[in-house]
Each structure stands twice: as C-alpha cells, then as structure tokens.
Amino acid sequence: MHGCSRPDPEGFWAAPKLRHALDLEVVIPGSKSATARALVVAALSDGPSTITGGLDARDTQLMRDALRALGVRIHTSFLYGSTSGEAFGTPGSDGAQPLAAGVWRVLPPARFVSSGDIDCGLAGTVARFVLPITAMAEGRTYVHGDQAMSARPIRPLLDALIDLGAGIPDGAFGIPLTVTGRPDLPGGPVIIDSSASSQFVSGLLLSGSRFRHGLDLRHVGPTLPSLPHIQMTIDILREHGVRIEEPEPAHWVVAPGPVRAGDIAIEPDLSTAAPFLAAAVVTDGTVRIPHWPLETNQPGALLLPLLEQLGARVHLEPGPAGRTGTLSVTGPGHWDLDGFDVDLADASELTPVVAALGVLTQGPSRIRGVGHIRGHETDRLAALEANFRSMGADVEQTEDGLVFRPAVLHGGPWGAYADHRLAQAGALLGLVVSGVMIDDIGCTSKTMPSFPSAWWSLATGTGR
C-alpha cells in the first residue's frame, strides 16, 4: 500500500521536499483511538449501534475482524464529505469525495462465540482491548499478530486476566497465545502495573461491566502514561450507561451491568494531524484542518501549545454547528525555531513528530516522560536516535526521552521500523532536508492509508 509513493527499485520512498509556499487544507481521517473504543463498546452493548466517521485503516480493520471473529456482526458503508465545512453528503454532491471513513452498523451477539482465530497485526488497541472479550467468548481463540507484536508488552494484562478468572495458560508470556473463553468470567478486584501501557487499564475497563462481579482495578507501578487515553475510555463508557468511579487516582471501580447501545460519531484523529500541522511550522506556511473538535479528550490537541511556543499562530474558527471548526496553523515567520523542553507522558504518540521538530531547533531541546514508548510499534527512542544520527543530528536517548543539540542535517535512508509515526516523522524532515529516503512508507496504512498521497500533495501542490 504505497499510494503515490513511487518507491525506487529498492522500495525506498523519496520524501518530497517542499516545492511551493505551503497554504493548504487537509482532511484528516477519524481517530484510531476513538474508533477502537466505539467498536468495542458497540460490540459489548445491549443492542445495535451506528458508528459514523470511523477510521478505515489497518488497525481498525483488524479491530472489526477481531470482533467479527467473536460473533459480532458489522455492516460497513462509506461516508462521503466535502473537504470544507461540516456537512457530509453523498457521492457526487457538492464535490464530495470519499473519505477514509465509514458508517458502520454494529450488531452485538447474544453471547460471544469464538471462531478460533484473531489477528492483532501491530495494533496495541486490538491486542489489549479484545483480549478481555476473548476471555468471555465461548471456545478457544488463537490470538496472534505481526512478528513485532510479540515484543510489545502485554504480560501484566495477561496476569490480571488470570487473576480475574480467565482461561489463559499460566506460562503465557505474550502474543501469540491461546485463550479458553469463559462466558461467566468472575471479574472482581485486581491489581496491575500499567506503567508499560495505559491500554492495559483501558482494555479491562472496557469489558469490566460485563464481568460477573464487575471490576475493581488498581494500578500500582512507577508511572502511568497516557492518562487522557484512560479518560477517553471512561468518557465513552459513561456515555453508554456504565457506572464507573475513580475513588482515588489510579483506582477504578466498574459496576456490573449492561452497556447501553447508542450511536457514536468519531472525531478526526488529532495525532494523525500532527505531522501536517508541524509541516506548517517547519516550512513557515499555513495548514488548515476542517472538522477540528472545539472540545476534545484526544491527547493530540496537546501539540498546539507546543507549536505556539515555537512561534506558530494557531487559530480555531468555529463552524456553523458550533461543535467543530477549522483549525489553522501558520509558521512563525522565521526559520530558526527555539529549543524546547516538553513532557509528553500524556501524549506519547506525538513523540516522533515532536522529535523531528527537536532536531530542527536552533537551541537545545528535550522530550521527557516517554520511556514506555520503547514498547510501542518499535523501540521508538532507539529508532529515532538511530535515524537522526544517520542524518548528522546531535541526539541521544535519556532514561525517559531524547535530548537534541543543534547540528547540520543531511539526507539519507530513513528506517520506518514498520512504525507509521516513524515514517511520518521522516516525511516531515524530508520537507526541509534533501534526500530523505523512507524504507517503508506503506506502514502509514496503520492509521492513514492516504498518507503518501496526502503528503505528496502537501509538498508539491499537485495531486498524484
């Protein structure tokens, strides 16, 4: 899946350098995190639900297939929309064009029954959110994924599920593994160390009300990353009638009971927007993003204060319906970006893009609070350090992040390590550094299959 990437014979994608004054509107597909939660909540609900604007990309296709493998029926159709304004239309009306988004009807089964096989790919959300449902599904399920998935942390979630009564072999270390489902999974009190990923907590909370005794979950561990993502889980559960309390930080109590069916609209993915917004800053141009939510629980919005700190002008113009608007980011009017020091513990998925900004700053910069991203799609700190160094950057890993000192950069091969956000960070640098060659731009299909063509249009001003 390379879109317009025109890979060279060795499979490298030449990241396009900016060829015009950047002034562009970009439509961003739906939020991966919100789509994953919507599908899971709809699958656990007491009746059919409709999801609109859901992301159609590798991770969410895997999520749909995983839920189907447990007996959930999902009917999909496409959503069409104009590239400006808030209204969605039908194909052909008002220049409407297909978006990577869908209208999905989700029909949960009376009881989950496994058809035997679930592929998690490299999707943390699929592995961590679906395992607890698999533990309630009649039959045995072989849960597997990409080779890199077996390196991603999951053991604390498996141990917690075993404590809650799940049929997971005691010696199971990670994916692949076979789960023997138990429809009357007891649930109840459990302690977990979720320092390696907030998704362990989210996965248990999502299914918790369907356990016989509900869930009383405590996190005990040195750090708890991605708190906004846990809040996103709590928000959607409460919207669907689940009683969930947080009597103290890092302690959640979910009452047993039904999950109420209801329709769900998905916001654009504000983390997928990050490389496009950062492009405006590094090229001193303007990027506009329609349908930006005026209020959101997505951590991707945390990029905006940093861009402002770097001198960018950020403006959100409310649309007629008052729920979304058009966000515009305009570069600072000069090329010498100041150094920064930022803690990304709440929004660690922004690290690759923010790190690309870090190597371009004229003063020293630092990213903190993201040690756990060594367990993301790849060891992101090591992969970023290796790529930046091969471009001449002065960068090193710390215990929980990266530090950068100014240096003159040159092009060369850029390893994506099968990681969509690594590939996007390379593309961002390629706008201003000649000769950046990305080895696997196709991995951006994890969250934005149209990334290569959208990026080409952004850089060259032409469609391909």
Ligand SMILES: O=C(O)C1=C[C@@H](OP(=O)(O)O)[C@@H](O)[C@H](O)C1
């Ligand atoms: O719950 C979610 O949707 C996510 C939580 C975060 O995971 P970690 O807590 O493992 O960083 C985030 O990085 C990931 O992209 C999506």
Ligand SMILES: C=C(OP(=O)(O)O)C(=O)O
């Ligand atoms: C960490 C990420 O993904 P996953 O949902 O697979 O954990 C990410 O998208 O940055």
